[in-house]
Amino acid sequence: MLELFYKGGLLMYPLLLGSILALTFGMERLYHFLKAGRKKEFIKDVMDFVEKGEFDNALKMSKNIPGPVAAVAVEAIMNRDKNRQEMEEAISMKGSYELKRLNQNLHILELIGRVAPLIGLLGTVLGMVEAFKKVASVKGVIEPSLLAGGIWEALITTVAGLCVAIPALVMHHFFEDRVKSIAFLMKHTGLELIILLEGKK
Numbered sequence: 001m002l003e004l005f006y007k008g009g010l011l012m013y014p015l016l017l018g019s020i021l022a023l024t025f026g027m028e029r030l031y032h033f034l035k036a037g038r039k040k041e042f043i044k045d046v047m048d049f050v051e052k053g054e055f056d057n058a059l060k061m062s063k064n065i066p067g068p069v070a071a072v073a074v075e076a077i078m079n080r081d082k083n084r085q086e087m088e089e090a091i092s093m094k095g096s097y098e099l100k101r102l103n104q105n106l107h108i109l110e111l112i113g114r115v116a117p118l119i120g121l122l123g124t125v126l127g128m129v130e131a132f133k134k135v136a137s138v139k140g141v142i143e144p145s146l147l148a149g150g151i152w153e154a155l156i157t158t159v160a161g162l163c164v165a166i167p168a169l170v171m172h173h174f175f176e177d178r179v180k181s182i183a184f185l186m187k188h189t190g191l192e193l194i195i196l197l198e199g200k201k
Contacts, residue, residue, distance in 0.1 A: 008156040011123035015160045018112045018119075022168040025105045029171070033178050036067040036102065043189055046073050050196045055080065068098035072186045076193035084198060091190040098186065102179045106172060113169035120161020127154025 005012050042065050049058035055077055062073040075094040079087045131151055 004156055007153045008160055009123055009127060011119055011126070011157050012160060014119055015116060015123075015157070015164050018116050018168075019164045022109060022112045022164060022171070025108050026168075026171045029105060029109075029175050032102075032104075033175065033182075036069075036182060043069065043073070046077075047192065047196060050077070050193065068095075068102060068182055069185050069189050071098055072190045073193060076190055076197065080197045084194060087194055087197070088190075091194070095183075095186050095190065099179070099183055102182060106175055106179075109168050109172040109175070113165045113172055116165035116168065117158075117161045120158040120164075123157025123161070124154045127151075127157065130154070 005016075008015075042061060046058045046062055049055070049061065059074065059077045062070045062077065072091055072094055075091050076087065079090045082090070128151065131154055
């Protein structure tokens with residue numbers, strides 16, 4: 001494997017860096033989303049407390065749960081004495097902040113997924129140029145193995161680029177889907193709490 005890496009040339013190094021970054025940010029986002037999606041059942045308990053008028057218990061429970069949905073619940077309960085428009089604005093601002101946190105570093109995964117195949121292709125093209133230069137410098141009968149050897153070495157970077165890009169794009173798509181799912185849950189929870197809190201005034 002190490003021999004193949006060296007045969008791929010200098011452009012294997014940015015691809016290696018891309019793979020390390022994709023793995024690092026992928027694991028970081030996975031941890032963040034697992035934390036953000038935990039204990040969804042708390043929402044029902046918070047709603048029950050709000051319905052009973054036990055706002056302190058609802059607030060305490062929401063503050064003890066990590067994640068964007070709980071943060072939206074905290075914002076709604078803390079702004080319960082304001083009118084509907086002010087409550088909606090406060091929840092919307094909090095939701096936007098939480099969405100920004102959820103989307104953090106996802107653009108890096110997307111960038112790696114898009115750039116890695118191009119770097120691999122560039123490496124292959126440069127390798128093909130070198131292979132044909134060697135063939136052109138040979139006088140007399142050209143051995144097919146000489147050309148074939150240069151071509152397969154040149155293709156290593158394309159393979160490496162795809163190996164980096166495919167997991168990066170898969171992770172990006174998966175995390176984007178999770179962002180949409182959590183965004184819907186935040187919006188739905190915020191709206192439900194507004195309706196409940198409005199009824200308690």
